[in-house]
Amino acid sequence: MSVTMLDKLWDAHEILTNDEGASLLWVDRHLVHEGSHHAFAKLAERDLPVAAPELTFGVADHYAPTRHRDHVDNADVAKMLDRLSRNTDAHGIRLFGLRDPRQGIVHVIGPEQGITLPGLLINCGDSHTSTHGAFGALAFGIGATQVAHVLATQTIWQTRPRSMRITVEGALPKGVTAKDIALHWIAKLGTGGATGHAVEYAGSTIRALSMEGRMTLCNLSIEGGARFGMVAPDDTTFAYLDGRPFAPKDDAWDAAVQDWRALASDAGADFDREVRIDAGDIAPTVTWGTTPEQALPITGTVPDPDSFDGARVKAAREALDYMDLVPGQKLSDIAVDQVFLGSCTNARIEDLRAAAAILKGRRAKVPGIVSPGSMLVRAQAEREGLDRIFTDAGLDWVASGCSMCVGMNGDTVPAGNRCASSTNRNFRGRQGRGARTHIMSPVMVAAAAVTGHLTDAREFL
Amino acid sequence: MAGWTTHNGKAVALPRANVDTDQVIPARFMSASRAEGYGGYLFADLRDGDPDFPLDRHPDASVLVAGPNFGCGSSREAAVYALVDAGIRVVVAESFADIFAGNAVNNGLLPAAIPDAGAILDALGDGTASARVDLDGGTLTIDGKTYAFDLPKIWREKLVNGWDDIDLTRAHADAIAAYRKTRAKTASWAWPDGAS
Ligand code: SF4
Numbered sequence: 001m002s003v004t005m006l007d008k009l010w011d012a013h014e015i016l017t018n019d020e021g022a023s024l025l026w027v028d029r030h031l032v033h034e035g036s037h038h039a040f041a042k043l044a045e046r047d048l049p050v051a052a053p054e055l056t057f058g059v060a061d062h063y064a065p066t067r068h069r070d071h072v073d074n075a076d077v078a079k080m081l082d083r084l085s086r087n088t089d090a091h092g093i094r095l096f097g098l099r100d101p102r103q104g105i106v107h108v109i110g111p112e113q114g115i116t117l118p119g120l121l122i123n124c125g126d127s128h129t130s131t132h133g134a135f136g137a138l139a140f141g142i143g144a145t146q147v148a149h150v151l152a153t154q155t156i157w158q159t160r161p162r163s164m165r166i167t168v169e170g171a172l173p174k175g176v177t178a179k180d181i182a183l184h185w186i187a188k189l190g191t192g193g194a195t196g197h198a199v200e201y202a203g204s205t206i207r208a209l210s211m212e213g214r215m216t217l218c219n220l221s222i223e224g225g226a227r228f229g230m231v232a233p234d235d236t237t238f239a240y241l242d243g244r245p246f247a248p249k250d251d252a253w254d255a256a257v258q259d260w261r262a263l264a265s266d267a268g269a270d271f272d273r274e275v276r277i278d279a280g281d282i283a284p285t286v287t288w289g290t291t292p293e294q295a296l297p298i299t300g301t302v303p304d305p306d307s308f309d310g311a312r313v314k315a316a317r318e319a320l321d322y323m324d325l326v327p328g329q330k331l332s333d334i335a336v337d338q339v340f341l342g343s344c345t346n347a348r349i350e351d352l353r354a355a356a357a358i359l360k361g362r363r364a365k366v367p368g369i370v371s372p373g374s375m376l377v378r379a380q381a382e383r384e385g386l387d388r389i390f391t392d393a394g395l396d397w398v399a400s401g402c403s404m405c406v407g408m409n410g411d412t413v414p415a416g417n418r419c420a421s422s423t424n425r426n427f428r429g430r431q432g433r434g435a436r437t438h439i440m441s442p443v444m445v446a447a448a449a450v451t452g453h454l455t456d457a458r459e460f461l
Numbered sequence: 462m463a464g465w466t467t468h469n470g471k472a473v474a475l476p477r478a479n480v481d482t483d484q485v486i487p488a489r490f491m492s493a494s495r496a497e498g499y500g501g502y503l504f505a506d507l508r509d510g511d512p513d514f515p516l517d518r519h520p521d522a523s524v525l526v527a528g529p530n531f532g533c534g535s536s537r538e539a540a541v542y543a544l545v546d547a548g549i550r551v552v553v554a555e556s557f558a559d560i561f562a563g564n565a566v567n568n569g570l571l572p573a574a575i576p577d578a579g580a581i582l583d584a585l586g587d588g589t590a591s592a593r594v595d596l597d598g599g600t601l602t603i604d605g606k607t608y609a610f611d612l613p614k615i616w617r618e619k620l621v622n623g624w625d626d627i628d629l630t631r632a633h634a635d636a637i638a639a640y641r642k643t644r645a646k647t648a649s650w651a652w653p654d655g656a657s
Contacts, residue, residue, distance in 0.1 A: 016636050020615035024637075026640055026644060028651050029653075038538065046627070080492050117651070125536060143564035145567035145626070153627065190530075192479075192558070196559060227560060252654070256650035291481070312478070315528075407488060427481045
């Protein structure tokens, strides 16, 4: 019988099923961050230990200050960071804390450290946990009650999602990236388009993507409603992981690779849903509204709300109102006040290199922040001289964290300001109260910085 | 957490699609501990400057009817805490984001997915209506009209019994221990290398 990768991963982790059709699954890796404080409080209420501290890793990222790390001024931020270190200390959990040279965003450092591997079930109290599926892992975000459950039992109850395959074939046109593949399918299917499904990305375009690109794509799966995004592991995956600190070594590595090669969906496996995309149809894409589905190629114009159906008409009208845009306006005419290059979506070394290639020898017309996905990415970028390119262009080169993606650490976009951002959410107020966010790829952010308005990055390539 | 089978309350409409959890509770309020209460942060930025916000006009409503894809975005359970702490027991929508729905059920809040939710929104307008929810029957009766919602069996059981998953799971401790032993043997690479 032909089996999907989803079913192979699921069956390998299923401890039992109950009468209601839910599966109790084993959790191989559990990643916690500052936001996990509710879960630790639940554990404390019941006086329970953490079941498997050796499989649990703590990361300071959501509240991590990106400047002045020696002394944290903001009392709220200090409280959150302190709570995380006290909770991880108390339970013997390894923490990548604020001053650890390996600190960074949880979805960047998991793979970077080899904590993320193919064939694992990975949970984190964060919706972008789907990122880790790029390695052929069953990785999904959970809420605080479930985080407490995983801490206490190292297991999780789940109902098997339906399977969906998005096949992308052909060479990506110049200037088109994994970010654009994601925005393209979400604009087509909607933010709830893949709800209830686990998405497997397949096809020649996906096989040709680097691990960085695959992570970007899987990261954004949740913006289309899918809790799970995954790519079958292959030589690109193994080359990325070989030698990472927490990855298996020697004989264990060989045994692992052999097991991982068997994870791919069998030829002829049936999916509940199939979507096919021709890579040649994808253009550099930007959002014009307040959900990731409100996106169009940069060559387009702001749409007329009446061109949509049903509830989308009103949603588009409200979005244009919030974004202060009018139908018919050319997207490339929209002026921005600032840029942000960062987040678990697009702040890996490849992203920084691509943006720097455009900024090299140029000045940014608007201010902006560049926050690498991890302190190791930051160090690598500095070895390559990328930091100088960014600062020579007039952008701020800061430390790693979630930063302006969510603004919890105080890095926010002022009300009314418009930001070209490499992040994953353009929700109202996401980057700060009243902030107007346009999401796009790192090269598009760099191009917007240079011209001061949304710009087709292909003009610089 | 106490279980429940029926609820009678007042329904109010929030006619917006894709209400993400950043709108339900903005990130800046999430460092509070649960005991401090989250009700005051519910829809903070949407309400601010909108004297006409539905829940301000009808603060005693306990059934919130909204547009499709409610609860998309961040997995923050604080969104559910804010709703529950503000007295909301049921959210009705055409569809819900998966993580939000799971979080809701874990806190006694019913995510009632009703294909016809758009019609309920239209009927409610700016006003209110009395609503009755029956978990056993899987029905919402609003202004005398009855709608069915689809609720996975496990979620119904949890809401009705107020079940706590941790206790349920600990009853399976032997099966978990046996699984762990087998996995350590057949996939020893799944344990992190001790390096660094
Ligand atoms: S970078 Fe943004 S999306 Fe990613 S984990 Fe941090 S807050 Fe969430």
